[in-house]
Amino acid sequence: MDDRSHFNALFEPRSIAFIGASASVTKWGFNILHHLVKGGFEGGIYPVNPQGGAWFGRKIYTSLAEVPRPVDLAIIVVPKELVPGTMRECAAAGIRAAVVITAGFSETGAGGAALEREVVSIARETGIRIVGPNTMGIFSAFPSPVQAVMMSTAIRQGGVAVVSQSGNLGTSITYRFNRREIGISRLVSSGNEADMKVEDYLEYLESDDATRIICLYVEGLRQGRRFIDTARRITLTKPIILLKGGTGSIGAGAAMSHTGALAGSFSVFQAMCRQANIILAETIDEMVDVAGFLLTQPEVTGKRVGIVTQGGGWGVITADLCEAAGLELPPLDEKVVAELDGFLPPFWSRRNPIDLVAPGRVSMVTDSIAALLEHADMDAIICLGLGYMTARARRWLDSPVLPRDVMEKPARQMIDAEMELLDLVASQIRRFNKPIIPVIDLVAFDEVPDVNIVSYLDGRGIMSYSSPEQAVGALVMALEYYRKRGERAARDGA
């Protein structure tokens, strides 16, 4: 039995049967079907319910036997007692993979566990592979979007795979990526893992060309050795970022009650992950921060950081953060100071952090960055204080005490100047092939789209951060990943 074919049925189905379709808006049989239809899947979607009827203009089939062939994937939301029979009908219909949303199995005690064993034995007998039960579902971006998941927001297509032993955490992670315009390749809420486990999904993702980065939320592993061996291979080419749940004794107990996963010793697990060069995130925000860095910035090869700031205080706290994180802030030699003296205002800081005070022209920012990368041998630049020009210009246009017709032109000029600066920074990242990390602590998600420079950069595939601690945190984790990967490559090559 070739596992891969089941994964193809799961992530690249030709068509999908949705068993337990409902027109009642409070049911998952309504909501997940809605997300699947709205998601734009290009193959057939066949709602099934013995009561028949229609689902907002689509036919509801009264049984799976009626559904046109071929059908590769079943999404199952029927009551738990009906799952075994449904599985047999799936087998008869030639279905190779099933996502069992239905809950009430091993997570609920002995009776549920017996039912789960029955479902697994049918799966073994029929050759169907199962996601779940008790899963929030899956999303697959390619070749055509399969959004068979409880999460209601439209999920972007992209290069990050998310496998989560908690559907809610998987949703939270995906939502955060979505907000930053970072797309998902595959999302799996692994549920009770009665059949397929994190270890299986990880093996699939190893050879999945659509996936560039893998994010995992793990409460407990059933096959720890296999997991670590697979991860160790993968991290040579694709980063894995992992958040561990159940690190404390109470959390571990809650995890046990949540998905039946045995958490084990966190310190042992941590050591094994480090050895496999898995990036350990402490929070899902950290996960998104470092994933965004790895996806959008060039490889960082050393710890020499240059700071270019449009405000003194930001430079001070960013220098503190870099130093505390073990990064270096090399002093500027005379040659570089002389170079910067050539175009900076007379009272610039003359040290790293380079405090531009209030730069008169946007070129002062980019010329400073260029000087640091060309002449001071920095490995990465943190660029602080972007967004102020746009924010100010925006306030001019909104102002009840300024005539809009007078302000229109200077506001547009100021916004354009900052957009030009962002474009220049983007081209410098390519030109120098070193990370230049924008920190934008003012203009945020809530700004109107046409002046939202966070989205402007997101849309150009450049991750910005809303605080220096996020930027420094992501930089340090990425640096450590690349360093260990390089060391292993050198060892393996030697």
Added chain:
Amino acid sequence: MDDRSHFNALFEPRSIAFIGASASVTKWGFNILHHLVKGGFEGGIYPVNPQGGAWFGRKIYTSLAEVPRPVDLAIIVVPKELVPGTMRECAAAGIRAAVVITAGFSETGAGGAALEREVVSIARETGIRIVGPNTMGIFSAFPSPVQAVMMSTAIRQGGVAVVSQSGNLGTSITYRFNRREIGISRLVSSGNEADMKVEDYLEYLESDDATRIICLYVEGLRQGRRFIDTARRITLTKPIILLKGGTGSIGAGAAMSHTGALAGSFSVFQAMCRQANIILAETIDEMVDVAGFLLTQPEVTGKRVGIVTQGGGWGVITADLCEAAGLELPPLDEKVVAELDGFLPPFWSRRNPIDLVAPGRVSMVTDSIAALLEHADMDAIICLGLGYMTARARRWLDSPVLPRDVMEKPARQMIDAEMELLDLVASQIRRFNKPIIPVIDLVAFDEVPDVNIVSYLDGRGIMSYSSPEQAVGALVMALEYYRKRGERAARDGA
């Protein structure tokens, strides 16, 4: 000389002279004047510039001598060479306080330092007190808004005072409070502190009834003993939250170059702050998180935390966070389990965290909270998973595959149900007089206003958090503050 009268001139001026007014949009003489006018100050605002003319319909006075009396406060943005003369004119006009925005003083070297000494000696001679020079300005909310500051966003009026040795950090902090609908009483960018220092502002805030919480960004203190003694008195009634810049050697050097502040030993400073019960925040986000908690939640008196979650994974990681932070998650005794069995679905977790799985009715959430606070003697509740109902209903209304007229009613019902839940939680906070902390990790600032439950709670004065780590962090810092305050009160009373 009574210091207080100068502070009244600064924060509660009858009228304001703006010296260096400009119609050129790139100048601070334009922008700060704009913010001041737009801010809605009810007294007279008198723009001054020797060239005269008009500023968008307002007369520009050619000299301070022309300006109607009384005028209490001067905002000075003239070139640095003109500051000494301007100060003398201010004295002649009866002005008692001046905010010297102009830069180019001691922060730029020996020449600037000499000019700064001259300005200070004129201040001493004339009795004018100075903010700055090299300041981003001030904001005062009461009795009438004085927004004489570079920050362009309209600042909300409220109970948080912000004093910052970096104008940019002061702006970043204020902006973050603004976003959460938490208002500011006074904001001071203290600049070079040639005359008035953090220590002076702190003394003023001690007896400022408008200020309930004080937030400080400090790079270095000139009068450390006075600062700590004042803070020690204040923290008996008002919390002080402090972020220290220049904690590392490079950051300290940058601070020196930034405002001339000597950073000193951070570990000694930290110990002194702890002794004075100053809350030390590591980031400005942490500052806003704990300030929001202190402002909007009842006093937390112990470390027993109950977790009520609408998703298992969130409960697991929140339990981990609580345990790591030294909080207690007491197990549920039989009586409480029986109580909860009465209304929860059969497969709820039967432990703390209480995992409601998918609650059928919103009352399951509030009844669980009530059971924990009435019968399980918890000191605080963390409530996870809010926002999903609203998000889902929102997606129904947006959906291209669902008829809006059919979805309107159920969507409205679902949104109303979640809003009702939020109102119930708000009333439970009052009823039990214990913190109930909502964590909303999905619906964020970018949601449209009518379904943005973050704003809905912000508007009702209840701080929510977008991740459990923020909620736990704020809870722990607040608990520590109240504990130490209680111990000192008990000692002083004994």
